[in-house]
Amino acid sequence: MKKELSKITNLSKVEKVEMRGIIKQFPGVLANDRIDFDVHRGEVHTLLGENGAGKSTLMKILYGIYRQDKGEIYVNGKLANLRSPLDAIRLGIGMVHQHFMLVPTLTVAENVALGLPSSRKYLLDLDVVSERIKELAKVHGLHVDPKAKIWQLSVGEQQRVEIIKILYRGASLLILDEPTAVLTPQEVEELFQVLRSMINRGYSIVFISHKLHEVLSLSDRVTILRDGKVVKSLPIAEVTKEKLARFMVGREVLFQVEHPSVELGKVSLALEGIWAQGDDDLPALRGIDLEIHSGEILGIAGVSGNGQKELAEVIAGLRESTQGKVFIKGTEVTNWPPSRLLEYGLSSIPEERMRDGTIQKFTVEENLILKDHLHTPYADGIFMNFKNIARESERLISDFDIRTPSRHTSLKSLSGGNIQKLILARELSRKPGVLIASQPTRGLDVSATEYVHRQLIEQRTKLKTATLLISDDLDEILSLSDRIAVIYEGKIMGVVKRNEVSIGELGMMMGGEKCQGDGSLDTN
Amino acid sequence: MEAIIIGIAKSAIRLATPYLYASIGETIGQLSGVLNLGVDGVMLMGAFSAFYTVLKTGNLWLGLLVAIVVGAIFGLLIAFINVTLKAEQGISGIGVYIFGLGLSSLLFSTMVGTVQTVSGFSPLSIPWLSNLPIAGEIFFHQNILVYGAFALIPLAWFILNKTPLGLSIRAVGQNPEAADSLGVSIVRIRYFTVVLGGMLSGIAGASLSIALLNVFQQNLTNGMGFIAVALVYFGAWRPTTVLIGALLFSTVNAIQIWVQVHGINIPSDFTLMMPYIVTIVVLAAMAKRRIHPPAALNKPFERGE
Ligand SMILES: Nc1ncnc2c1ncn2[C@@H]1O[C@H](COP(=O)(O)OP(=O)(O)OP(=O)(O)O)[C@@H](O)[C@H]1O
Ligand SMILES: [Mg+2]
Numbered sequence: 079m080k081k082e083l084s085k086i087t088n089l090s091k092v093e094k095v096e097m098r099g100i101i102k103q104f105p106g107v108l109a110n111d112r113i114d115f116d117v118h119r120g121e122v123h124t125l126l127g128e129n130g131a132g133k134s135t136l137m138k139i140l141y142g143i144y145r146q147d148k149g150e151i152y153v154n155g156k157l158a159n160l161r162s163p164l165d166a167i168r169l170g171i172g173m174v175h176q177h178f179m180l181v182p183t184l185t186v187a188e189n190v191a192l193g194l195p196s197s198r199k200y201l202l203d204l205d206v207v208s209e210r211i212k213e214l215a216k217v218h219g220l221h222v223d224p225k226a227k228i229w230q231l232s233v234g235e236q237q238r239v240e241i242i243k244i245l246y247r248g249a250s251l252l253i254l255d256e257p258t259a260v261l262t263p264q265e266v267e268e269l270f271q272v273l274r275s276m277i278n279r280g281y282s283i284v285f286i287s288h289k290l291h292e293v294l295s296l297s298d299r300v301t302i303l304r305d306g307k308v309v310k311s312l313p314i315a316e317v318t319k320e321k322l323a324r325f326m327v328g329r330e331v332l333f334q335v336e337h338p339s340v341e342l343g344k345v346s347l348a349l350e351g352i353w354a355q356g357d358d359d360l361p362a363l364r365g366i367d368l369e370i371h372s373g374e375i376l377g378i379a380g381v382s383g384n385g386q387k388e389l390a391e392v393i394a395g396l397r398e399s400t401q402g403k404v405f406i407k408g409t410e411v412t413n414w415p416p417s418r419l420l421e422y423g424l425s426s427i428p429e430e431r432m433r434d435g436t437i438q439k440f441t442v443e444e445n446l447i448l449k450d451h452l453h454t455p456y457a458d459g460i461f462m463n464f465k466n467i468a469r470e471s472e473r474l475i476s477d478f479d480i481r482t483p484s485r486h487t488s489l490k491s492l493s494g495g496n497i498q499k500l501i502l503a504r505e506l507s508r509k510p511g512v513l514i515a516s517q518p519t520r521g522l523d524v525s526a527t528e529y530v531h532r533q534l535i536e537q538r539t540k541l542k543t544a545t546l547l548i549s550d551d552l553d554e555i556l557s558l559s560d561r562i563a564v565i566y567e568g569k570i571m572g573v574v575k576r577n578e579v580s581i582g583e584l585g586m587m588m589g590g591e592k593c594q595g596d597g598s599l600d601t602n
Numbered sequence: 603m604e605a606i607i608i609g610i611a612k613s614a615i616r617l618a619t620p621y622l623y624a625s626i627g628e629t630i631g632q633l634s635g636v637l638n639l640g641v642d643g644v645m646l647m648g649a650f651s652a653f654y655t656v657l658k659t660g661n662l663w664l665g666l667l668v669a670i671v672v673g674a675i676f677g678l679l680i681a682f683i684n685v686t687l688k689a690e691q692g693i694s695g696i697g698v699y700i701f702g703l704g705l706s707s708l709l710f711s712t713m714v715g716t717v718q719t720v721s722g723f724s725p726l727s728i729p730w731l732s733n734l735p736i737a738g739e740i741f742f743h744q745n746i747l748v749y750g751a752f753a754l755i756p757l758a759w760f761i762l763n764k765t766p767l768g769l770s771i772r773a774v775g776q777n778p779e780a781a782d783s784l785g786v787s788i789v790r791i792r793y794f795t796v797v798l799g800g801m802l803s804g805i806a807g808a809s810l811s812i813a814l815l816n817v818f819q820q821n822l823t824n825g826m827g828f829i830a831v832a833l834v835y836f837g838a839w840r841p842t843t844v845l846i847g848a849l850l851f852s853t854v855n856a857i858q859i860w861v862q863v864h865g866i867n868i869p870s871d872f873t874l875m876m877p878y879i880v881t882i883v884v885l886a887a888m889a890k891r892r893i894h895p896p897a898a899l900n901k902p903f904e905r906g907e
Contacts, residue, residue: 141853143783143905164785179780181773183897192773193784196766 129495642827643702671802
């Protein structure tokens with residue numbers, strides 16, 4: 079047992095990895111343009127850059143998924159030929175992808191054992207694997223049940239499985255591509271503790287994130303990419319949040335949006351005693367009452383998994399409510415089909431954008447008009463109006479700064495952040511009366527985040543949109559919302575006004591403590 | 603009455619044989635993400651090649667071997683079309699079926715011409731077990747291919763659930779990107795499962811022509827290969843439930859044959875329709891159950907480049 083442990087913890091295979099002059103061309107985009115990048119034992123080197131700057135591409139090259147067109151990779155001074163992930167794994171390099179790579183129907187142990195030779199040769203040795211997973215979990219603080227099926231785990235747990243998977247294969251360099259994008263603040267803190275202790279044991283980490291405070295707190299060095307090129311590479315001590323943002327986007331970034339006051343209109347969206355089941359058939363919403371006025375942003379704060387997702391789905395017509403009523407502009411719309419709700423002026427930005435919001439095989443243009451392709455200006459009677467489609471999609475691409483070679487590019491070759499920008503462009507351009515925005519800036523770079531925040535405020539102020547904002551990012555909630563409702567175990571714990579609440583109080587309510595009485599709307 | 607039931611049960615066990623071989627092969631292929639609708643065509647080719655070999659040489663084992671080889675060649679062809687060329691699997695499967703149907707008919711009419719019989723595998727009584735009352739008669743006086751078909755169920759279950767190979771197969775059909783990122787070769791796994799499926803379809807065909815019916819004629823299988831594909835859905839991609847489905851259909855078959863043989867006055871068109879009616883009814887009932895096919899079924903794999 080002792081010996082096993084030391085075998086796991088005293089890995090020091092990767093002393094130094096160097097990438098030199100990496101060039102990678104995709105059709106229409108030079109994703110990596112002569113990039114130099116290196117990582118040493120025991121450090122966190124962060125890659126920073128706008129959506130589409132080429133971060134994931136560079137790391138997929140290091141992990142053997144893509145092949146560079148030019149340039150060399152040296153591991154411990156030796157030239158490495160990485161033809162597939164297997165080659166990278168053998169050299170001690172492991173990667174956790176921006177979109178998880180787990181088989182949901184299999185158990186944790188099966189996911190870990192996949193592709194590895196078994197100690198019993200032609201027989202699976204899942205019991206042995208489970209034991210080792212438990213050891214790794216203990217050493218690194220990555221607790222997870224080896225027998226659990228992946229689909230039963232929370233996002234944070236799934237991520238632990240991803241990390242265990244690469245540690246199990248003996249990786250000592252970990253590439254983490256936006257590992258925090260889908261985590262709650264608490265989960266991020268836990269993850270960072272794990273990562274810091276790994277660094278002390280001699281592991282090295284390449285970290286990718288758009289959240290600058292995370293970058294500052296975790297990194298030793300940071301390299302900034304723009305349009306596939308390195309613009310700066312420097313130790314973390316020499317930078318500030320503002321400086322990083324400037325290097326990334328080439329201009330000053332405001333981290334605070336203006337929040338002008340507006341005259342509230344009538345109630346646009348109202349929920350009365352809404353109940354709904356979660357995916358596990360247990361009640362996920364237990365009597366939700368909410369009202370949002372036109373010209374108002376109502377933020378939903380809460381630890382993720384307390385009913386936020388179900389709430390958004392019920393309003394968007396994607397989940398049946400078993401009890402209670404939903405009203406839009408005074409009309410009851412409970413359990414209307416999504417298409418009818420769309421016609422009625424509801425827009426929604428879904429949380430699972432890769433799955434729910436887009437069609438991967440369609441082009442950028444087709445995805446942009448997806449919800450309104452039956453109407454003017456995109457259609458005349460039964461014919462499509464290609465001239466208007468072209469004009470409008472070009473406009474959205476440039477307004478929302480969607481980085482794509484052309485509007486005819488298929489969606490699946492866009493970078494993660496740019497796919498999100500596309501959905502935002504489509505939903506916001508519909509000028510909705512009621513907007514549901516779930517995690518609207520998840521995975522977006524600082525300038526795109528700034529743009530989306532300004533758009534949300536502008537729609538509220540000028541078009542009097544009633545917005546339901548669901549976000550794990552408390553800063554986002556606090557800076558955009560007019561009122562904040564805290565959700566806990568499918569119930570609203572209270573509704574408070576902007577500026578009348580501290581992060582501390584919100585935190586307590588998110589933990590299930592009732593503050594503002596019965597959660598009614600009498601706080602105005 | 604008892605004799606009738608024993609007779610029908612015994613023939614149900616026999617008749618399950620081709621379904622079992624074909625649907626277990628298809629199950630494994632689908633679990634890895636490849637839908638092969640050409641099973642019936644491969645069965646016909648297996649049936650003809652085994653029959654012809656036995657007709658010419660009298661060697662049953664050689665006949666079986668030739669059917670396996672022909673099945674493997676068809677498997678390679680299907681894998682090449684679906685995995686390497688990444689064709690639309692539903693359509694290419696229909697193509698393979700028509701090809702197998704046409705080629706076996708052509709070969710039969712040019713090389714044999716008239717309907718002839720061969721002497722196929724004869725029943726093999728298992729010592730001691732065959733003396734059990736009732737069960738002995740039903741289960742243990744069968745030929746070797748029948749025993750093989752039933753042995754295949756636990757074997758397939760074991761390979762799928764207890765070996766690294768089986769784990770890779772299941773993962774490749776659910777999330778090929780994940781498997782690929784861990785160094786599992788999607789192409790190798792899918793070629794393996796599809797060629798294996800081809801071999802098993804070959805045996806399924808041979809079991810008809812040199813063990814159960816001992817004849818060959820055009821379209822001998824009469825759509826059995828399609829029922830075998832339906833059984834995979836019925837069995838929710840699990841060998842044990844596929845077995846239940848196969849037995850259900852073979853029992854219907856056995857009853858239908860008994861009715862025909864005894865000249866009971868039901869229109870023969872109706873009795874011939876029975877298996878297909880059962881297929882439709884069962885699948886429609888199944889649609890209500892919350893069981894999902896492998897997530898990557900029918901989706902060619904491309905590394906994002
Ligand atoms: N498989 C592909 N085919 C074609 N183009 C691609 C492919 N993958 C990436 N690209 C393009 O290469 C560029 C860099 O993409 P990459 O995914 O590396 O960006 P990123 O820095 O990771 O961005 P994000 O922060 O949004 O994840 C983008 O313009 C993207 O559209
Ligand atoms: Mg990326």
